[in-house]
Amino acid sequence: MDYQLITEQAELDSFVNAISQAETLAIDTEFMRRRTLYPEIALLQIFDGQHLGLIDPLQPLDFTQLWQLLKCEQVLKVLHSPSEDIEVFQNFAGFVPAPLFDTQFALQLLGQGNCVGFAAMVNSRLNIEIDKSESRTNWLQRPLRESQLAYAAADVAHLLPCYNELVTQIRAQGWFDLVIAESQLLSKKRAHQIPDEQLYREVKGAWQLAPRDLAILKELAMWRRQKAQRKNLALNFVLKEANMVEIAKRRPGSLNSMRNIPGVEPMEVNRSGKEILACIERGKAMPEQSLPSRVTRLMDYRGYKQTAKDIKQKIATVAKQTGIPADVFASKKQINQLISWHWKYDEHEREQLLAPDLLQPWRFDYVREALADWVLTSNESR
Template identity: 45%
Template sequence: MNYQIITQAEQLEAVCQSARNVDVVMLDTEFVRTRTYYPQLGLIQLYDGETLSLIDPTVIDDMSAFSALLKDTSVLKVLHACGEDLEVFNNSFGCLPYPMVDTQLMAAFLGHGLSTGFAALVENYLGVELDKSESRTDWLARPLSEKQLEYAAADVFYLQPLYEKLFEKITQAGWWEAAQQESDLVASKRIKNVNQEMAYLDVKGAWQLKPRELAILKPLATWRLKEALRRDLALNFVFKENDLLTIAKQGIQNRNRMEQEGMDPRSVQRHSTRIISIVKSAKMTPVDEFPEPIERLMDMPGYKQKFKVLKDEVKRASTASGLATEFLASKKQLNQLMSWVWKKDRDPAKLPDVMQSWRLELFGEKLNKLL
């Protein structure tokens, strides 16, 4: 397994130009995400069938040649379990690889579990046992060891023969177009336009709060998100979610109270003044401007019965198609459909997953009628 390390823009230009002359390339990334809001890109693996390149984005100033490859519609990009990789690409380069297909999804159309790992598929289809001991390594550290580099290279080297085997089987089974559609769906979900003013709706447990308490949580959650984005810090490293809920519920306006409630002393020291100011201001919110109570789907009348009816229909579709029920429609996707019907009046601009592409024909219309 020969690979080259790319550390200069001229080298990058050459390997990307070469990759754009083939029909299919293999892609992967290595990144670190411990305390940061955004994933920190450490390495990019690119294999065009002949040349395997390990691209070091930490030392190359001009990555435009790579962005051009990501956007080149004449080249299919193959990745495995690409959800977080897509986030990395979008954050680092402002674009996603297109067209793109995910081998984990291809495998799911062939009866494998939705979260089947790369090593398991490589062993299954290629008879090769991969060493995964470097998966938790620090990809931002330099220099990278030979073991790290070989681990990274293997992820795209074996991806090509795996893709070819899966492609042959999925084409025979008639699912190739569906696999492309599903890959596009996964990609579309990774581009999030975060509405900062509505960040409170993403706080777990917010549904338990009364409108008066939500009026406090809402500006607190917006402040925390803005702070996380500004400092590129994971939300809970700014201020813990449970602590935000406690402050909103009790309307705490006192630093000592925060400490008595067991909140992180460093976060309290850093942010208590700002938080107290936000709480005081929020307490002045007129009643008619309180947020609406958050009604959970599962608390709506008839939810359990309807959910079971939908689940049974998905099981029938699973038996008929040979695809796993959780791949056809997860609990989240069924809830998304019910929410679309019950809360969004079947808005055609906000179609749920099961009312799109391959799922629509297979069972989506039936589910819609059942509601």
Template identity: 45%
Template sequence: MQYQLIEKDQELADYCRQASQQPFVAVDTEFVRTRTLYPRLGLVQLYDGQQLALVDPVAISDLSPLKNLLTDEGIIKVLHACSEDLETFASALGVMPTRVFDTQVAAAMLNMGPSLGYARLVEEMSGVTLDKGESRTDWLARPLSPQQLHYAANDVLYLFDLYPQLAEQIEQQQKTAWVFAEVLQLIAKKQAELPLEYAYLTVKNNWQLKGRALAVLKELASWRLQTARKRDIALNFVLKEQAMLELARRQPGSKNALHGISDLMPQDIRRHGDSLLEVISQALALPPEHYPARVERLVEFPAYKKTSKALRDMCEKVALQNGLPIEMLGSKKQLNQLLKWLWFELDESKLMGLKPDLISGWREPLLKEGIERILPAC
């Protein structure tokens, strides 16, 4: 396999100028995200049908030609399962690619499987078996080995060939706009941020707490997210959820008491002990009228089971009519997202300025009539 390893600014500028003349380019990334909140970019793979390029962002100082290529509205960017790639570009380059055709989304809309992996899709459509042996390698270490580079190059070599086949089939079924719309919806979610004061809503088992304990959890979750964002540390490496829940229940007032929290490691106390005690103290000083309201759960709503089943049945019927897997059109998570948005006083989607998937984007015209019949208030 022939590829160009790009390690100089001029090489990148020349390649991006060439690629910008093509109608589409296959794109992939390799990144590391073990202890960090944000992914750290290790390599960018590009294939425009003329030259396969492996771009080393560690060696290159000016990545603006790459940014311009990714945001060029005249070029389709072909990616597979692009969610983490989008996060990586947003974090490393400060841009979101435009006109993204996701081959996993396209395969799902063609009823080939709801979450088909890249290697499986390549095997099914090209008959080629790919080696995934380097998938968990350290992409920030230098130099990158020939095995790593070969593995990375394969990720766009076959992706480029998949696109014309999938694009033709998708166009025949008049679903091309749906593929692009699904990625736009994903981008909107990636760009939305939950306000710090509502971070506690994402903590598992938060509903078990109320009153003062929930107030402590709210302050701890806000502090944890703020610390993670500021220092680029994965949330659970700042403070584990189970430790937060135990701290909220027991409300320790000294470092000795912190050592009694089973899920709190000694290193956590050394690093964050003073901050944790200060956050807990501030929460305990709040008057009861400032405590957060009890966390709502869908299972507590009498109409939940009946409404959820009606929505599921309606989605299954529409999915069948449109040759879609139910997981793509209306998964359980998406059904719950809609009901929370309608019924909850505090809903994560609302707080982030997002509409539920089922009543926005390409799904809305397919499901609007059925949803309004089941949920007249929607």
């Protein structure tokens, strides 16, 4: 397999010039996510069918010309299961390549299973077994070994022929635009951030807490994310989610009493104990009329099970009519999104959140009539 390791500006400029006329580019990234909130990019792989470049982003390179190419609407970018790659691009490049074709979603559309891994796709489509020995390698180490480089090159070298086969089937069904729209939605979801004041509602176990405890949890959740972003630390390295709930329940008044809470680690107290105590005090000082309402689990709402069943049946009918698998339209999680949108949030809160997937393009175009009772306005997608 021929590839070029790119570490110099002249090499990058030459490579971008060589692929600049391509209509389709296979793309992958290698990154590390050890204790950081944001992924650390370690390698960028691009293949146009003739030229395969492994670009080292740890070198002082000017990516301006490459970014212009990856932003070009006339060039299709192909990735497999790009959720994390999208996040890598958002944080490293400041944008997401578009239009984007996700081969994993294409396989799902064709009824070949959810979350088909890259190796499984290559095996079934190309009858090639991928060597997985480097899958858990340290991509930030330098120099990269020959085996690492070959592994990274194979990701895009095999991706393009898989795409060529899949896109023929997708176009035959008239679903090409659906794949593109799904990737656009994925990018939008990755870029969206739940407002600070609503973070506490997403914490597992929040439903157990009384309003005053929720006020403390709300302060803790806002502080934790802000510190994680400021320090580029994974959220659970700032404070574990389960520990936030316990701290909100017990409301410790000192560092020593905080250390006695089961599950709370000494490191959490040593690093952030004073900040945690300040969150507790702010929550305790919140006026009674400003306290959050209790959080109700969706399963505890009256009529939830029957409602979810009814929506699932309506979607199954649309799936049968269109030939699109029902699980592509909506998983259980996506059905719950729709119900929560109506039952758990008021109009002001909905304005701050992304509409559920079933009310977003492309799905809404298909389910609009079947789910007419679940449409609040004529323009819910955002």
